[in-house]
Amino acid sequence: MKPINHTVIEFKESIFSTMTKLAIDHEAINLSQGFPDFDGPKWIIDLAKNAMDQGHKLGNVGKNQYAPSAGILPLREAISKNYKRFYNLDFDSANEVVVTNGATEAIFCACMALINPGDEVIVFEPFYDSYLASLKMAGAIVVPVTLKAPAFTFDSEELIAAINSKTKMLILNNPHNPTGKIFTREEIKIIAELARKFDFYILSDEVYEFLTFENSHTPTACFEDLANRTITISSTGKTFGLTGWKIGWACGPKEIIKAIHNVHQFTTFCVAHPLQVAMAEALGKMDDYLINFKSQYRAKRDYLVSGLKNAGFNVLTPAGTYFAMAILKEGENDIEFCQKLIREKKVAVIPTSAFYIKSNAGSGMIRFCFAKTDETLKKAISNLAL
Numbered sequence: 001m002k003p004i005n006h007t008v009i010e011f012k013e014s015i016f017s018t019m020t021k022l023a024i025d026h027e028a029i030n031l032s033q034g035f036p037d038f039d040g041p042k043w044i045i046d047l048a049k050n051a052m053d054q055g056h057k058l059g060n061v062g063k064n065q066y067a068p069s070a071g072i073l074p075l076r077e078a079i080s081k082n083y084k085r086f087y088n089l090d091f092d093s094a095n096e097v098v099v100t101n102g103a104t105e106a107i108f109c110a111c112m113a114l115i116n117p118g119d120e121v122i123v124f125e126p127f128y129d130s131y132l133a134s135l136k137m138a139g140a141i142v143v144p145v146t147l148k149a150p151a152f153t154f155d156s157e158e159l160i161a162a163i164n165s166k167t168k169m170l171i172l173n174n175p176h177n178p179t180g181k182i183f184t185r186e187e188i189k190i191i192a193e194l195a196r197k198f199d200f201y202i203l204s205d206e207v208y209e210f211l212t213f214e215n216s217h218t219p220t221a222c223f224e225d226l227a228n229r230t231i232t233i234s235s236t237g238k239t240f241g242l243t244g245w246k247i248g249w250a251c252g253p254k255e256i257i258k259a260i261h262n263v264h265q266f267t268t269f270c271v272a273h274p275l276q277v278a279m280a281e282a283l284g285k286m287d288d289y290l291i292n293f294k295s296q297y298r299a300k301r302d303y304l305v306s307g308l309k310n311a312g313f314n315v316l317t318p319a320g321t322y323f324a325m326a327i328l329k330e331g332e333n334d335i336e337f338c339q340k341l342i343r344e345k346k347v348a349v350i351p352t353s354a355f356y357i358k359s360n361a362g363s364g365m366i367r368f369c370f371a372k373t374d375e376t377l378k379k380a381i382s383n384l385a386l
């Protein structure tokens, strides 16, 4: 038999799936994969049920049939309105917004749309694992720059040294998974200056935009002169606790969004239609929801962080996302530590070496997810304190 594609054959099972399976096998409390163990808002689920039940009654195009490939216009309008309302950003809903199957598909389509084989792309490590796979499928050369614990700042000399005339794009994830870091204005200004000087794009993954605990989020596209070279990607999974719905999007300059849509059109074509109908309405009603959402997650963060500290972990308090990192003791290894934690304490977390390709710093850290019910967090803390 002839060999299958040499890039794809090398992809391993995602660490999130591995740890979730292990958690099930060991009946452990799962603080590994980044999704809530409670349901999203009932009123949004009811909106989707209603769209399904109405089928053809809700207008000309049946809501249980294919949606327009770029996303239904009311959803693109709702996305565009929110960018204007929250951040004073202008994205034309007709040409500068494309709806995708989660941020994951937007990331893949953006990589395919912008990268030619051999182009170099800067990625800050630790990084979300789909970046590497998408970039490799697009034929990019991945150039990692390591964020240094405990503040997870980058060394600007290291960043400058990683950039050259072949640099096509930089991926910025802000707020950042797995560290919970929020990049400072100064850091983004350094990136912006380099992007202008070396003429590269910025893929800005902002799926945790509403999970910030100190200040509200500032999209990369808001920084001076960056709007014309930034692809802003986000989704509703984290914000509404409905990660299984996979409603995401990419926004940016018309020509880039057209290219991203070209890829989307021939990969998945469109996103589940009734879910788009529900989200179009939900995005217009976020204000009240966000107040509770933020205070709920802040309380979970504080509970987990203080519980872990009391249990003897060197845990770092995250400024954003629903993850917290803990630094292991000298000589401990993340994978062995996580396996032991599952076996002996019945708690599953993520070994962070999976998020690095250059530095071995990840083998000294683990990641906890606190998007869990208070009961789950309480049980986890009491197991860990034993």
Ligand SMILES: Cc1ncc(COP(=O)(O)O)c(C=O)c1O
Pocket: 034, 101, 102, 103, 104, 105, 128, 173, 177, 205, 207, 234, 235, 236, 237, 243, 246, 247, 248
């Ligand atoms: C940084 C980051 N980007 C993207 C995603 C995927 O988002 P979606 O579920 O909308 O595809 C995740 C999910 O964990 C993530 O952590």
